[in-house]
Amino acid sequence: MEALTNFIGTVNGIVWGWPMLILILGVGFFMSIGLKLMPILKLGTGFKLLAGGTKAEKGEESEGEVPPYQALMTAMAATVGTGNIAGVATAVFLGGPGALFWMWMTALVGMATKYAEAVLAVKYREVDEEGNHVGGPMYYIKNGMGKNWAWLGTTFAIFGAIAGFGIGNGVQSNSIAQVIETNFSVSPLITGLIVMVLVGAVLMGGIKRIGSVAGALVPFMAVAYIIAGLIVLATNADQIGPAMSLILESAFTGHAAEGGFAGAAVWAAIRFGVARGVFSNEAGLGSAPIAHAAAQTKDPVRQGLVAMLGTFLDTILICTITGLVIVSSGLWTSGTSGAALTSAAFAQALPGIGNYLVAISLAIFAFTTIIGWSFYGERCVEFLLGVKAIKPYRILWILAIPVGATLSLDFVWLLADTLNAMMALPNLIAIVVLSPVVFQLTREFFDKQKKEAAQLAK
Template identity: 75%
Template sequence: MDLLSSVLGTVNGIVWGWPMLILILGVGLFMSLGLKLMPVLRVGTGFRLLFSRTPVRHDDEQAGEVSPFQALMTAMAATVGTGNIAGVATAVFLGGPGALFWMWLTALVGMATKYSEAVLAVRFREVDDQGNHVGGPMYYLKNGLGRKWAWLGTAFAIFGAVAGFGIGNTVQSNSIAQVLDANFGIPVIVTGLVAMVLVGAVQMGGIRRIGAVAGKLVPFMAVAYLLAGLVVLTINADQIGPALALIFDSAFSGHAAQGGFAGAAVWAAIRFGVARGVFSNEAGLGSAPIAHAAAKTNDPVRQGLIAMLGTLIDTLIVCSITGLVIVTSGAWDSGESGAALTSAAFGLALPGVGNYLVAISLALFAFSTILGWSFYGEKCVEFLLGTRAIKPFRALWVLAVPLGAVLNLDFVWLVADTLNALMALPNLIAIAALSPVVFRLTRDYFDRQRLALAVESSGTGS
């Protein structure tokens, strides 16, 4: 087992190394430039579409199963997870405060990637034999690039289905169990069984129930965490300016060792900042478009504009709150890492309360990730084995929850993390190869918008 772990560790270092990070950033930058920075410039448009009440024709075969808002919340349920609390802290611990700058930069180009994924997911989605809309990298590889590329879609589905049981299920239930045991003394087996029941109650209802629960849970937990973070930043208000200066300075000059911080060169800030950004918002990994393919929409670009908001909210808002709390508190050089570092930072500003806020937030974030990834894994299995595999998959998914709560999952995490990175390869190939489709659909959409506005203005003027 030690030998296998060592080999997997080497493979993991390669698939999450510089080549992969450069590839993800490169595709994101290529799409950003090809779209003329539209995702960043059209954030306001995305929010207007997210909350618009445009009716959907019930006779339209492209209707979908959940609202665009619920599709976004389902995708965010999977991305807003323990990484927003523990992962950001680890990035700061290993790369210094400058890692936050590179995390932000990754998110800006990641918005174009996430937009492109959703556009392709809706454009090339199918209707399965149960009447549900299914899509994602495996479908736009097959339907967009042709049957000869279907094998890459199969590879993506295999990676996604297996990785989901680790990164999207057992690792998350283990995080919930450990944090509730440490802070509230709740036995891990009790947490595992309760989580199993709750996940089962939601998952068995399919995407409609997952979307409905995510539509309520994700906004609640995100807003609650942000409010707690803003309270801490208000208390540390005099340190926000120096913290921002430290972040930008460290991004380009590295940071010397001090306190319990071992020191980090510029390359470390870039590496861990980029990796944290990619891992947090999953832009380029190909998971989120599986949820967006189920949206009730008749236009791929509309859903793409909504989908890109997930990257902005997850990384530029939620992760930034965690990072700024850590840096303004001064705890970043204490020698702590992961969730313990975030807990310490909140605790310094809110003694006796901060650690509990972090514990509850982490538990909710991890629970939502289990729900979001259950849908991703289900659709990967459906692509491989058909709809007959859905019910057995759901049963296995639910049973894995308490198992993850009580086991040591170091090896499982290593396998899942490696497969999670491998999911990105076929997805990035598809995005780059189908970029002309994304550019054309985007150009046509905004041309129609300008024409409609011109006609409306002309009518008003007459």
């Protein structure tokens, strides 16, 4: 195991070096400029579409399997997970408070990336032999970039099918097991078996049941966690200003060793901020468009506007609350990392209940992530081997849950981090190559809206 860990660690250092960070931020910045900052300026439009997107528009039921709202909730089920609790804490522990700033930057440009992914997913999706709409990077590479690029789509599908067991399964089940053991003294194996049974019950119903469960659980858990976080921040109100100053200062100067904090240079703040930001909101990873391809819509741009909200809600809202709670508490210098650090910060402000709130939130967050990512993995396997491979993959996915619950957390995080980068590369290449399609569809959509508004005004 040590030799394998060292090997993956070496690969991780390569794939998460400067080139990858520049590529992720660079593609997001390129798309943001090409879209004339539309994702940020039209954020309100996205929320309006989301509010009216709980049902498919008339005549669009046959264009997908789930309403636009449920497609977003399925994508958010996969993104709102341990990255929002343990991931933020790990970023601060390894990169200092400045890592939170770089998570914000990743999210702001990532909104444009996520928008482009969903637009391309709906534009180039297909209908499989069972009548389901399937899409994602492998399909927009194949159908948008041509046969000469088909190998790139296959590469993404291979990495996606394997990566799911890290980012979407092992990390999540392990985090649930650890936090439940710490707070409720339940064996990780027992927790893993219980989660396995619950996930299995949901997955047997396919995308429609996944969408229904995600549509109910994701808003509930997100709102509950946000309220708890705001209560903690209200308790630490006098420390929020200094915490913000520390975050901004550390983002550009790094932070010296202090207490149990080993110190971190600016490079560490950027590296861990971007890596954990991508792990949390998955912008550029290519996973979310797989869910958005199943939305009941005929317009790629409409779904793109809904999709970009996932990055905003996940990182700008939920991760920010976690980060501010940690930094304002002062416990980020204690030497504690991961979910334990977030639990300690909440418990400091809410003695006796704070740690339990975090434990329950993380367990629900991670549970929905396992469900959402199973769908991503299934679609990748279907692209490679056809629909006949879905059930065997689903069974393997369910059986892997208790295994992940008992593995070393450090190894699981390292594997997930590495596979994330391997997935992102083919997807980011495709987004750049197909960017003219995204820009054209966007112009046509908003030009049409302007004409319709002018006609109504007459």
